[in-house]
Amino acid sequence: MFEGLKNKLQGIREKFGKSIGDAAGPDVREVEKLVAIPAPQPETVLKPVLPEAPRAPVEPEKAVPVPVKIVPVESKKPEGLVSRFKSLVIERELVVSEKDIEEPLTDLEMVLLENDVALEVSDAILASMREDLVGKHRKIGTSVDEIVSTALRGALLRVLGDGFDLPAYIDSHEKPVKILVTGVNGTGKTTSIAKMAHHLMENGYSVVLGAGDTFRAGAIEQIAEHGRRLNVKVIHHQEGSDPAAVLFDTVDYAKAHGIDVVLGDTAGRFHNRKNLMNQLDKIRRVVKPDLVVYVDEAVAGNDAVVRAKDFNDLVGTDAVMLTKADMDSRGGAAISIAQTIGKPILFLGTGQAYGDIVPFRPATVVDELLGVEK
Ligand SMILES: Nc1nc2c(ncn2[C@@H]2O[C@H](COP(=O)(O)OP(=O)(O)OP(=O)(O)O)[C@@H](O)[C@H]2O)c(=O)[nH]1
Ligand SMILES: [Mg+2]
Incomplete structure (x- = not known):
């Protein structure tokens, strides 16, 4: 049942995974090299790492979290060393931008439309993927595929509704x-x-x-x-x-x-x-x-x-x-x-x-x- 779509979705998951992995990798290295940025107040520190605003509207509870939870971790570090806020976030978290997943999102859209998913439903699935993936702080160490499949699962469940008992x-x-x-x-x-x-x-x-x-x-x-x-x-x-x-x-x-x-x-x-x-x-x-x-x-x-x-x-x-x-x-x-x-x-x-x-x-x-x- 649905074998063609199932195989294509597997490919799409891998593409999302690769794109997100690519987005995380170089960032980590580059940021770790940065040094000698004065240690500002936590509020200022955190500002630059706020993710881009997602294009799709988000529900209040799903809105981009302000990464206040980073603060205590940061405050444990000695002041005045490396670019503290960056190393802190990148070491511990990954923030996916819209641009990072633009390509796999387009591929997903193609796969859905090729498999006869109605346009409005495909749009809804894509919007849900954006909402779940873009701008969220992800702990590095979490499996990227798990992040992607959770988003895909959520997107599909939203369009499938509750069923009927x-x-x-x-x-x-x-x-x-x-x-x-x-x-x-x-x-x-x-x-x-x-x-x-x-x-x-x-x-x-x-x-x-x-x-x-x-x-x-x-x-x-x-x-x-x-x-x-x-x-x-x-x-x-x-x-x-x-x-x-x-x-x-x-x-x-x-x-x-x-x-x-x-x-x-x-x-x-x-x-x-x-x-x-x-x-x-x-x-x-x-x-x-x-x-x-x-x-x-x-x-x-x-x-x-x-x-x-x-x-x-x-x-x-x-x-x-x-x-x-x-x-x-x-x-x-x-x-x-x-x-x-x-x-x-x-x-x-x-x-x-x-x-x-x-x-x-x-x-x-x-x-x-x-x-x-x-
Ligand atoms: N493979 C498969 N064949 C099915 C399934 N459901 C029905 N069929 C077949 O589809 C054909 C048409 O089934 P019917 O139940 O007569 O269809 P119908 O809608 O009542 O047809 P009309 O009364 O002429 O409008 C039959 O050969 C069924 O065996 C299914 O889930 N899978
Ligand atoms: Mg009949």
């Missing part, structure tokens, strides 16, 4: 919890419904499926077959019937049988098909779903991001499931969707089997991208 949602919600699945044609909606049913049952919830795709030939038989294999009830009407009525009946069945979760399928549709979008609107009004889950393919990259936006704008979306992540080496959609539409990713689909569904946990995805050993 479905079991917690179901537990705190009146039953049945009604989940409506939407999306364009062939992205894996029906398969994802079967996978979600399997996942929910494994977690102890009862489920009923609604065959809300009454449009495509064979769609009802497809979901009915999933129902047979999973031993789950499927409510269906005839092909061509009103999907809102099918899903209404599915909710009725769930209420009558004390079922925890309704999973409603819908026919695939593109956002520019006005009639079909109106039909979704009608389904929403009749069924009043608790969660509308938009399904798209991770492999679709930026197209998936654009479509997710369109669906969210037109019929609303509460969470996203990204399928075919097993075939996606770029990861752009997975990284971009939560930030661009402001809705969490719920699951990743990672194959064709019922068990190939993974709750989307941002921290785990970032570990995967940064190659953290589990």
Whole structure:
């Protein structure tokens, strides 16, 4: 999963590390040679080592620290020797400037855009990297790669958001919890419904499926077959019937049988098909779903991001499931969707089997991208 991006990010980490290392090395030597600068008051001493103001806005708590903590260390040294403030700071600390990381930042931007990360998300990641790296006092001795990977991890976590805990949602919600699945044609909606049913049952919830795709030939038989294999009830009407009525009946069945979760399928549709979008609107009004889950393919990259936006704008979306992540080496959609539409990713689909569904946990995805050993 996301192998291409993962490999590129490794290269980027090394570039950041090299740039920061280069920035630190010569400085240390050069400064150590400087001598005979009179020992000024601590305030004056510290002024020249204040880092350049970062270009990106910083939150107050992340603002450049005034290095007052240096003072006691310095005051222990005898006065009037070498350029005390410089040797002190450089010996003990490293301050990265915007210029030091300009090149790896540009490389990072290229890698993100090449891997289908949306422009606004790439911008947000870069801003976060600047904020975390530029102008901060770093103790020499700290691993540079650790500094870089912590910044990258923070940047990715910021754009991925908090994720979505479905079991917690179901537990705190009146039953049945009604989940409506939407999306364009062939992205894996029906398969994802079967996978979600399997996942929910494994977690102890009862489920009923609604065959809300009454449009495509064979769609009802497809979901009915999933129902047979999973031993789950499927409510269906005839092909061509009103999907809102099918899903209404599915909710009725769930209420009558004390079922925890309704999973409603819908026919695939593109956002520019006005009639079909109106039909979704009608389904929403009749069924009043608790969660509308938009399904798209991770492999679709930026197209998936654009479509997710369109669906969210037109019929609303509460969470996203990204399928075919097993075939996606770029990861752009997975990284971009939560930030661009402001809705969490719920699951990743990672194959064709019922068990190939993974709750989307941002921290785990970032570990995967940064190659953290589990
Ligand atoms: N590799 C892989 N294939 C998947 C995944 N999810 C779904 N598929 C495949 O994608 C194809 C389409 O899946 P469907 O579930 O029929 O898609 P749909 O969105 O319901 O399609 P329509 O109802 O025609 O709009 C099938 O061959 C699935 O097996 C996944 O996570 N990984
Ligand atoms: Mg389908």
